[in-house]
Amino acid sequence: MDFRETDEQRALRAAVAALAAKYGHGYWVERAKRGERTDELWREAGQLGYLGVAVPERYGGGGGGITELAIVCEELAAGGCPLLLIVVSPAIAATVIAKSGTEEQRKTWLPGFADGSTRMSFAITEPDAGSNAHNITTTARRDGDGDGWRLSGRKYYISGVDETDATLVVARIEDARTGKPRPAMFIVPTDAPGYERHEISMEITSPERQYTLFFDDVKLPGDALVGGEDAGLAALFAGLNPERITVAAYATGIGRHALGKANEYARTRTVWGDPIGTHQAIAHPLAKAHVELELARLAVQRAAWAYDSDDASAAEAANIAKYAAGEAVINAVDTAVQTHGGNGMATEYGVGTLWAAARVARIAPISREMILNFVAQHSLGLPKSY
Ligand SMILES: Cc1cc2nc3c(=O)[nH]c(=O)nc-3n(C[C@H](O)[C@H](O)[C@H](O)COP(=O)(O)OP(=O)(O)OC[C@H]3O[C@@H](n4cnc5c(N)ncnc54)[C@H](O)[C@@H]3O)c2cc1C
Structure with a gap:
């Protein structure tokens, strides 16, 4: 068992993080508040091959899997630019067409997914x-x-x-x-x-x-x-697990972004003479949020591996990753807001702006309750409750 990412995966992570840093959370918030799109970021990510990492090479993509796409999702979000459309267009639509489309559909759509010029x-x-x-x-x-x-x-x-x-x-x-x-x-x-x-x-x-x-x-x-x-139904299922896995990656990225801001604030903000991070009431929730995010990231990596390897555990692993990430991101953002005090609610500090996006991760694309239903029935063998 090897938990290290490959050199290529680490390089991808660093390159996507650099792209996210170039735009930054301020860009993302400004666009959102003005009701404008993030077309430049999408275009650049597409041209650099990040949106097409999981598209097969023969259609112009990177030939990777959901593991690589999850890295792209996570790093953009960790840099403050979570792009919801990645979990829809490259993760669901491109996967469904690559796995279940006719050859004609693949030739028509996949090259556009590979360079991001097509969105679905x-x-x-x-x-x-x-x-x-x-x-x-x-x-x-x-x-x-x-x-x-x-x-x-x-x-x-x-x-x-x-x-x-x-x-x-x-x-x-x-x-x-x-x-x-x-x-x-x-x-x-x-x-x-x-x-x-x-x-x-x-x-x-x-x-x-x-x-x-x-x-x-x-x-x-x-x-x-x-x-x-x-x-048949397999065509639909081909897209649902990648969606859950990439949403989970997106959520852990949002959590990392919020926690990074909170950590910096805890080290620099002084109220009684020492930085507020000196108080365990501030430090422990931050440490707990970090542990939970790391557990969720492991769950995402395992689920992505299972999906990419056609392992029978993929559905359960995708649900577990989505559950873990949904809970971890809500706690991480909430802790980050609390660490910032009043500033946690100010646009300038860039944590309150993530609150609702984090909250969605418990609802969509499958709610916390429906995941628990799945786990109770399929993992634990309990009777179906609904
Ligand atoms: C920001 C956002 C983006 C979205 N994007 C898309 C998209 O691009 N495409 C798309 O198709 N959909 C999208 N959705 C929809 C999303 O997938 C649904 O909101 C989600 O599946 C939940 O369905 P619902 O909202 O109808 O809730 P409901 O099904 O009405 O459920 C309401 C509540 O009851 C609970 N509940 C329901 N049944 C049970 C049960 N048997 N046991 C226990 N609890 C239960 C649920 O967990 C939930 O808490 C999006 C939603 C949001 C908020």
């Missing part, structure tokens, strides 16, 4: 189908006698739709063989006639915006169906 949002959640994805009602029907489709339905909380060329939409179809409904994924251009989006007003400091989507009989070609008629 992902839509599974619906007003009555969040934790319970079995409830989705968005439906694609075969369009007459041709090989095309008609898509109708509604999605919500879909991130970054305004930044993306297309949305990977999970919809029900009627299985051609059995006649039974089953989920399938469609690549839907964001400018397709009948595709409408409405921004949801959110209480998060984040350059990525959230949308409700409406599909009103959207006409799609036959090749919009990912993997063609034969792609």
Whole structure:
């Protein structure tokens, strides 16, 4: 067993950290507060090959895995620039198309994912189908006698739709063989006639915006169906574990950023003559937050390894990593705010700005409660509770 990263992984970590430092948390906050996008950062990260690290080499990518993409996610966030769209476009959409797309779909989409010039949002959640994805009602029907489709339905909380060329939409179809409904994924251009989006007003400091989507009989070609008629549920599952792992990496990065700020503040702020870090009431919560973040980072590395190695433990490991990181980041940011006293709530100190983004990590893409349901049932063998 070797816990050291390879030389290439360490070099990637350092290079991404340098890029994040060049932009900094101030840039990210300013863009978010103005309702503007972080296009320059995305473009540069793409051109440097960081967004395409996990895309196969034959389509122009780095040929790495989710391990490398998790490093990119974590280091951008640790540098104060968490990019939510990485957990959607390179982590879900590119993985799904690389693993389950037809050769034509791979040739069309993967080169753009490799250099970041293509971005794709992902839509599974619906007003009555969040934790319970079995409830989705968005439906694609075969369009007459041709090989095309008609898509109708509604999605919500879909991130970054305004930044993306297309949305990977999970919809029900009627299985051609059995006649039974089953989920399938469609690549839907964001400018397709009948595709409408409405921004949801959110209480998060984040350059990525959230949308409700409406599909009103959207006409799609036959090749919009990912993997063609034969792609089953495996196509969808190919993207969900990478999403959990990269969200966990993103969360540990946010936690590291907040803790770094708090640590510096604890060493320099004096109230009674000595730095406040002298008080164990300040030092111990910081030490605890550090331990929890390190445990979460280990869980992320293990989950990424399991996914990249096709190990049977990947689903459980991804859930555990997501749980651990979600809890660790909330505590790390909360501790950082407390360490800063009143300054913890000021934009200038750059920790309060992370509060809501950290809090989301307990809710999305799968909530803490649904992970505990999974672990109780599948890891512990307890009866299904719902
Ligand atoms: C910032 C943000 C970005 C997002 N981006 C995307 C995106 O890009 N694409 C996308 O498809 N979705 C996205 N989502 C949606 C996200 O995946 C859902 O919010 C999440 O899956 C939870 O679903 P819900 O909000 O409908 O909560 P609900 O399912 O309504 O759950 C509400 C509460 O009840 C609990 N609960 C539900 N069922 C059970 C049960 N059986 N046992 C115990 N507790 C239970 C949940 O844990 C939760 O605490 C995003 C959400 C946010 C906040």
